[in-house]
Amino acid sequence: MADKVLMKGNEAIAEAAIKAGCRHYFGYPITPQTEVAAYMAKRMPKIGGTFLQAESEIAAINMVYGVASAGLRVMTSSSSPGISLKGEGISYLAGADLPALVVNVQRGGPGLGGIQPSQSDYFQSTRGGGHGDYHMIVLAPSSVQEMAALTVKGFELADKYRMTAMVLADGTMGQMMEPVSLDFEVTPPPEKPWATTGTEMKRKHNIVNSLSLVPEELEKLNIARFERYELVKQNETMYEEYMMDDAEIAIAAFGIAARVSKNAVNEARKMGIKAGLIRPITLWPFPDAPFKKAATHVKEIISVELNMGQMIEDVRLASECKVKVSLCNRVGGMIPSPEQVLDAIVKASK
Amino acid sequence: MAKLTFRTDNCKGCGLCVDVCPKKVLQLAPDKINKRGHHPVEAARPDDCIGCGSCAIMCPDFIIKVER
Amino acid sequence: MIVYDKPHALLDVPLHYCPGCLHGVVHKLVAEVIDELGIEGKTIGIAPVGCSVMAYDYFACDMIEAAHGRAPAVATGVKRADPSKVVFTYQGDGDLASIGMAETVHAAARNENITVIFINNAIYGMTGGQMAPTSLVGQVTQTSPYGRDPKLCGYPIRVCELLSELEGPEYLERVTVNSIPHIRAAKKAIKKAFMNQIEGKGFSLIEVVSSCPTNWGMTPQNALKWIEEKMLPYYPLGVYKDRSNGEVK
Missing domain, CATH: 3.40.50.920 (Rossmann fold)
Incomplete structure (x- = not known):
């Protein structure tokens, strides 16, 4: 049996993300998820990764958009009011079919609400959260072990289906300490021939884009996306x-x-x-x-x-x-x- | 001797090249209309062209190629 | 000998811009610089919402379309994903100086090693000519139909001057493209902004005072004059910061 360590849920998410190959984290302080950022701030520089405290939740999710465009595993985390701010970016990620992991350690709302645990972002997360027709894969951990395991799973699913995966936790799950094993089999990211990594003058230029002004084309894109969502439903539903x-x-x-x-x-x-x-x-x-x-x-x-x-x-x-x-x-x-x-x-x- | 070539189809007839030419070589063709519906640029006095490239530098639609 | 031809880094496709719009001129300058530096294969451009949002169809390098105002944040992600790549943003005034002001200021403050091409034409072009953060006092637009009234909506923002107060940025210069000498100077500035990034010096922003004949309601020719007579007195050309050379205006 693998060694277990005693960790806070938020820290387990952060360490699991690193295990999953995430080397880029962007975030903004908000209770009760700040430990994710603090943990990343400590760990990332030691493993050649990037931790950056963004100027806002909006900037953080757009930095995620940039790294995702470049084809790497990337994440951000926040709590309810911050997730609302990220809504625009999450919608753009969906529109551009980019894989990313977003963690929401929920607190009570609406508005500034409180800092105690809540599950009141259920509608926001399961219906998409931002504008437009789209979904995220929403994962709901119920233990610190699952906080870690579903973080890894989230990266894998995001890559597999080119969409955003969200770990939807709450203040209790984030702050709770439990023994956790971080011994995961991680599926490495697939090839991403669509990523904007530079043409090297060897291929036609890649474009990451969510703009489509021809209604017939935009309709096709939406339908294709929902056909992919059907596959997620068939293959990935967990309970x-x-x-x-x-x-x-x-x-x-x-x-x-x-x-x-x-x-x-x-x-x-x-x-x-x-x-x-x-x-x-x-x-x-x-x-x-x-x-x-x-x-x-x-x-x-x-x-x-x-x-x-x-x-x-x-x-x-x-x-x-x-x-x-x-x-x-x-x-x-x-x-x-x-x-x-x-x-x-x-x-x-x- | 300078030579001018135009991607005529893409010309929007803004005339910025006409104005910037120091030798008044260019004009918007009064009797031609391109696919976009504009009077495209043409060299009215090609022999006067000194190949300075100003027209091509000014053209926002990179329709002019200048050779010397 | 070829004196001038379409740069390789621009695709041979018609641009959607209005007749006489100077976006095309600036696109060419960026592409010429990419050609001259031989960096097309490792350059990633980011164009957010605005008239230039479809720049991804024009540049031959990899391109990303971004949300309104967020290009510097997206560029931060792209650059940090692989610092060996050359990353530029191409943003308008509403994008950079209004909705994206926070992203702009903080990318500059971090001295993020990216190149920002900022088109200041004192108006929102794509949505049909509304007041921009850089619209001049008295300027008539769709949303300032009686002329921009500073008592109601304040004064136009001088971005280079504002950012020059920050310790962070490496290079800030304001140029224009309303004449051949100005275009040549603008190209020099844009080249320096890319060179700075390649040399690892950090954030370079080139503000290009540009025109919008359609929404200014004048001919392309008169728009060039309007730049000279109205825009440049409020937006003086020049280098506002050149940190490596110890220069601050």
């Missing part, structure tokens, strides 16, 4: 099912909410209530299949979220309204307790 085989009550939860919910499921089982948990690991693409299946045998699905009810819409869509779907939530930086979730399970079971 965990816990005690779902005979479940009568299902919990839907991701990230920190899933950890809390797992405790509640265990307590419910002790009380003789057949509860189970479906934990989406990819929020986009959303795992429809386990919810569709659950709808055939559970009497209620409870969506546990740190927001006013965002993922619940996808749960309803996935279960095709064949079963009651309810919300159990806290917001503003508050986290539902296992007791709160257990109460919801007990109520649903009656």
